[in-house]
Amino acid sequence: MKTPIVLRLVLKDWYLHREGISLMIGGVVVAGILTAVPEQVCSSIGYSITTCLLVALTIYLPVTIVIRERLAKTLPFTMSLPISPIEYAASKIVANLLLYLMPWTIAGVNFALIYRMGSWSVIQPLAGYMDLFLVLSLVEFMLVVGFTIVFESIGWTVFLTVLLMLVLTNTGIQVVPRIPAARHFVVAMGRPGPEHSWTLGAEFAAIVLIVAVTFLVQARKRDFL
């Protein structure tokens, strides 16, 4: 895999979708500024917008950067160049991940700001889980990106995102703490300690696994149109 080629493809994707990407990232920056306003109403709105935009970006980025390449019929052009399927997949993963990390970092800063500005009540019950939630959103994003690279379907990408973020995550938050066997672990996860570290580690391991499986499936693909 040639890194300069991957980076060139990443820059290509960013350049081609610069307007939409700028709008989305700009939205998160505005949300971040709102969060920093020392009014609980503003910081709550900022927090909500940030969360919504993270979900929106989970659909928007893979659809724009991965699927539009096929829909716009530019995929045969890209794949006719001396680029391996792995370099292509790597460029899509890097282009998506780096873009997502920008609002993701802003979201992290937002949560820290909420804490510092005394608007703690907004996220008070979830405070100990914030880093776990942030990394979980990254896991879900990477899963959607990997899935989109492999299957290249808008419908399934939207379905998977909704399933992961709105159904499984929400249901998990509601249901898992109510399971007696899991309650102790869930409570311990919210405090610094081995349960917290193990969960965080498992999330990062999941990201590595998702990337590895994406490369594996991509290397076995027999059709690139």
Next chain:
Amino acid sequence: MISSAFAMKGVHKSYKHFQLRGINLELPSGCIMGFIGPNGAGKSTTIRILMGLVHHDSGTVEVLGKPMPISQHEVKLDIGFVSEDMRLYDGATVAWHMSFIASIYSSWDKPYAEKLLRRFNLNPDHKVKGLSRGQAVKTSLLLALAHHPRLLILDEPTTGLDPIVRQEVLAELMDVLLDEERSILMSSQNTQDVQQISDVIALIDGGAILEIDEKEAFLDRWRRLILEIDPKMSLPGQGGFHTLSRNGRTCVLTTGRYSDQMRTDLEAASANLIEVQPMTLEEIFLARIQIARKGAAL
């Protein structure tokens, strides 16, 4: 020195509703092959296999002396590809495309690219979405040619162009091709384009290669014969004749095996050969497809 630009041997590819069946196709280095077939014949699938865009199920494919798709990364450095169903990036300018491709190919020749830009009368500041179909094809050709590929693969590049722009694109393409020796595979449904440009003709239908020969030999051996013959008499069996029409004693036939010996054979069979007419590539194409679809032997 590689003797063939590409060689496909016994290549099979199965889809749910279509199959490529044992494709054997070889392009000698430095030659231009016209690849003709109707819609759905298998032209684009064959080309996609050559490009490594689709992997074949069985058989062997070598491009520029290297096996595909394993060596596709290396091989594509020496291929220029233009396809009817491929698009450039809408939101970017011609100049951006040139700089993007220049960053991919170390062999990109900037002065030559600029020369082609002027020759094709393209504005580098125009965005691709504002280009006409003809200008888009010319831009694709520029991008494909300016890194001096040893093999140029053109998959129906003139499809969708009006006759004037098509002639313009072809004339400019032929002009450019005089610059240096390249191997070229050009698929088309338009036999005039192929006849104008090719050294070798390959015909495909139903996922199988029907014919492959040098253009002159191909056009030489196909003839339309008008003859008078007693309806009770039969024609020499080895002539590969196919009846176009029959009216009493007068019979119009085509053959893909015409030779001087055929006159003698026909006279021996008491046939009076009235006229032997050459056929255009389009007429040959139609006749050959009809023969293949009737399941008759050539």
